[in-house]
Amino acid sequence: MAKIAPFRAVRYNLEKIAEPVSVMAPPYDVISSELQDDLYQRNPYNLVRLILGKIEETDDESNNRYSRAADFFKSWQEEGVLVRDSEPGIYLYDEEYFAEGIGPVVRRGFLALTRIEDFASGVVKPHEKTLSGPKTDRLNLTKACGANFSPIFGLYSDPCCVLEALTRDASSCQPDIDMTDDDGVKHRLWRVTDPDIIEKAKELLDSKPLFIADGHHRYETALNYRNYMREQVGEYSGKELFNYVLMYFANMEDQGMLIFPTHRLVHSLKDFHLPGFLSALNEFFEVEVRDLNLSDADSRREARTILQQKGNEAHTLALYAGGQSLYYLTLRDPAIMDRFFDDKASKALRVLDVSILHRLILEQLLQITPEAQERQLNLKYVKNFDEPFDSVHSGDFQLAFLMNSTRMSEVRDVANAGEKMPQKSTYFYPKLLTGLVLNKIGDGESVVD
Template identity: 25%
Template sequence: MLATVKPFKALRPYKGIEQCFSCPPYDVLEEDEVKEIISRNPNSFLRVTRSEVEAEEDSKEAIYKKANENLESFIKNGVLIKDSEPSFYIYRETWKGVSQTGFFAVVSVDEYDKGIIKKHELTRRDKEDDRTNHILNLNAQTGPVFLTYKAQEDLKTIIDKIIKNKEFLYSFCDENNVKHELIKIQEEDEKEQIEKTFNSIDYLYIVDGHHRAAAASRAQKIMKEKDTNYSLNKPYNYFMAVIFPHNELRVLPYNRIVKDLNGLKEEEFLKKIGSYFEVEEAPFSPYSPDSSHSFGMYLQKKWYKLTFKGEESEDPVENLDVQILQKYLLDPVLSIKDPRSDPRIYFLGGIRGVKEIEKWVDTKDWKVGFSMYPTQIDQLLKVADMNKIMPPKSTWFEPKLRSGLLIHEIS
């Protein structure tokens, strides 16, 4: 069985408002940042994705109700318009001079359930519940799932040809200086060509958005059960995704900081980690490792370089630097058993850089920081192909996908 990728009728901001309407993903902003953006810009899509800042009371029901009211209001006031024909949309993001170009489309929930759309991460039930209820209350998927595929020359040729011959529907730079460009594809022959080419691809892979995909699956089951006139063509059988080739994605390191040395003195700590790592003074500071199985460590205003002494493993998860650090240092030496829930560990996304480790350790009462070599996209694909799960906070992808450019209504 091969991947099904289809065009859809998008709900989208009218041309001219897309820059101020669209917003970062729902989970990257703090509440005070959301309030500030909305106060400046009442036409922000954050009023749908982060409606808790405007809800009349602090209950889930009130939050979903407010999100739905705000979405309906955007439609009623003409801020959002509905495309009359199903379309694919080419989406290009350019950051720091490098681009990733792919497609907005919808993909099959059934294929996600069967493992044709592969995952590499565990989900949390509470976050799944929230996303499922958001979809059901709004009758819409408001954020895309970030997917990748093993790069194919045929799809690149199609994209290059279309970009050469078409005008951009949207083109703007966001607050992080990422350029977003969108082209609408509605010609039947081009849509057919895209569908057919994707149909020769064995698997799609979730890069980011595991909770959104799981929620789309759960929402589909609920809607299907209530539907007395079910057919496979119903939009709730599909979820909205952005699909990029694997060789254009950029992964940044996901660094770690730890609150204390688990009762150890500095000398004891350094001695203990010497069992599995060669410990030396870093060649420069702040130090970022330039190859896998080496780590930067910041302790008492000094940078060290740690090199893992162990062998390569047959298991792709065991070869991940995040797993090596967890298994041979964070757990046995610092007693961090479950990095998902232990408050003594914190994760700093790669965009913030290694200077941020120094800042937290020097000024915020954290004891030790670790700079990581980024997980490679090939490692992620290998883990997913073996149906294994990566440790938490293994990857940080940049640039992030923009929310509010396209919305997928599911009924």
């Protein structure tokens, strides 16, 4: 099963960086152009220059965002802004945030290296589809810099929470880093070099598969980079650092491990007619319409509560098409979905709320092809529950589909079946902060047994 290893992380030198939060960044794939500009201005050593450098008009094959990232990475180490730990360790990483309706939540995990495995081995299990463009981009960056800058978010299952108990004393000490990001999320990091704790972590993961929660493109990039390096060196033992990748490991049984929904906005539908669409929905769903006061926060909050309650009993999503009405769509019979999948598809995939939306509603009833969905020609994905109402009410979008969260058990079941969910099926919040630890893939270096 999963093989993990401690490593000598490259980290920001806190003697030279007075405000660590000024050099951190979210994952590259959630950084807008506006946020990119902001991060550039915050600190000349902000990690955005490595993970998502700006594109210049004069860029060519030898001078581009990847070569500049490599130059920054090298010079920052030479200046002592980035320093590498002297001995291998693992890094405990807690994120504390406020979840509406729950209160303060702490998600606990740790950062280490994991041996890269082909998906066919069943050791590492994906649950979402990937696109070629981001993988090419990340591979170019990895080749130029020889490093993992952003960890992959991995899940394992341990109902006994063994590692949490073992590391309780270590995480009760003063953390190496303690900061709060723009969203109010508190990030705390502890370096652990205790060989007993490291060995227990290795033993725990040695018997378990890993599920990719976030970072599918980064993991497939690591696979491609490993294969590229194996071709370059010819002979390899399997312990070289390019055979491993930086990963954050979290227990899916942890109470702080929550999945949030991603809602869908639909636009640019030609000749769309709401009464006809509602009539078509009636064949497959019990459609219940309720009044909604858009200007009243309590009314919107009640709408979310009703959606959650209905979702606990049956597969339900909500439709907003403007005005003061909200439609709750409850699938009449899960067997309905059998007609939209081939016989090989697992039941777990067929009856996901996102599968019901994408296969039945978007593809069959609204005639938005899978290719158009993948390219987001008619779709926009949003996290905030209130945003869809404002977007449709303003006329910028025609429809909004409000979703319940995908369950952790559904992620596990779909991944175990070797299948992929539609895009944006899961939203693991908060995102991992990029810049806490970096993994330098040093030439000729191997992992420590």
